[in-house]
Amino acid sequence: MANRGSRNRACMVCSIVQSGSEFFRNGCPNCEELLTLRNSQDAIQECTSQVFEGLISMTDPKTSWVAKWQRLTNYVPGIYATKVVGQLPQEIIDGMEDQGIKYIPRDGTSVEDEIAA
Numbered sequence: 001m002a003n004r005g006s007r008n009r010a011c012m013v014c015s016i017v018q019s020g021s022e023f024f025r026n027g028c029p030n031c032e033e034l035l036t037l038r039n040s041q042d043a044i045q046e047c048t049s050q051v052f053e054g055l056i057s058m059t060d061p062k063t064s065w066v067a068k069w070q071r072l073t074n075y076v077p078g079i080y081a082t083k084v085v086g087q088l089p090q091e092i093i094d095g096m097e098d099q100g101i102k103y104i105p106r107d108g109t110s111v112e113d114e115i116a117a
Contacts (some may be wrong), residue, residue, distance in 0.1 A: 009048035010081040011035070012088050013096075014072070015106045017055065023048055030075045034096060039093045046089050054082030071104065083108050 010017045014030040027038035028048075035047045059077050061067040073081055084106035093103045 007030065009050055010052040010084040010106070011037075011048050012086050012106060013047070013103070014075050015052070015070070015081045015084050016075065017052065017081050020044060029078065034099075034101070035092065047092060049084050049086035051085040052081035052083060053085075056080045056082060079093050081106070093096075 007019050007021075008017050009020050009023060009024075011028045011031055013034065014028065016028060016030060018026075018028075023037045023044045024039060024041065028035055031047075036042060037047060042069055047103045055069060056072075057079050058064060058067055058072060058075070061073050061075055061077060064073070067075075067081060068071045070080065070082065086107070088103065088105075096103050
């Protein structure tokens with residue numbers, strides 16, 4: 001069941017779940033350099049989502065097989081969504097690609113695309 005109406009939000013790049021106020025106060029602990037969420041309600045609205053499914057609690061992402069499966073091994077310990085619904089702004093995706101970072105949507109579409117290819 002999707003999480004709707006909660007104050008919690010999930011980052012559309014790494015899928016970490018935090019309250020909106022945590023994103024505002026501290027930014028994303030994994031993606032702040034890319035998304036600059038700290039002190040920006042607009043960026044938080046564009047780059048995080050209140051609609052997400054499943055939660056994973058990660059204490060040691062480097063050694064967790066679940067972290068490997070969810071592509072979370074290089075992220076900080078925390079709570080992550082298994083699926084995040086939303087679309088990142090194209091300029092953010094373009095900026096990531098300019099830095100050599102391949103954007104993989106957290107909504108499950110990339111897995112379906114890879115299977116179809």
